[in-house]
Amino acid sequence: MNPHKSEVSEHIALVNSQIQYHKYQAERSEEVFKQDKHVNLVKQFESLLEYLENTQGGKTNQGQNGMSGASRPTRSFLQPKKRIEEHADLPQELVSQLKGIVTYKEKVILEVMRENDGVASIDEILIGIYHKTGEIKNRDNISRRLYNMGKRKGLISRVPKRRGVYQVNPK
Secondary structure (H helix, E strand, O other), X not given: OOXXXXXXXXHHHHHXXXXXXXXXXXXXXXXXXXXXXXXXXXXXXXXXXXXXXXXXXXXXXXXXXXXXXXXXXXXXXXXOOOOOOOOOOOOHHHHOOOOOOOOHHHHHHHHHHHHOOOEEEHHHHHHHHHHHHOOOOOHHHHHHHHHHHHHOOOOEEEOOOOOOEEEEOOO
């Protein structure tokens, strides 16, 4: 293999890794504008990948994921999902009124609470979120989110006679 092809192969591997990263971020993001940003980046990187593969001599080279460019999976993640839990394409005004949708942040809170036998104080939740995600959250925001998870969605409830302590409701 000549040095030019080797260099292009390295670029192809880098572009493939960026495509995978932005696909993951698009699926993971809660906010529509962030999802759109990642989806657009995926499209740009796929266009760049196609250019690089054509530059390499008209062949589709094996990418980092082991698939040739011709047999790469379709962009099915760009298609709107039909499940009600997925709300990426819904306006924020509608999402704020829905009771059944559990956001990524709420899932993390529920995981932290379940790790503490289904009961946790706000302090324990803040620490658990930090250990899980590395993010330092604002106590007031978590308190508001817990209130909404309890009153609006029915996911959790306050422990009677214990201030700032919540429990996971049985399903």
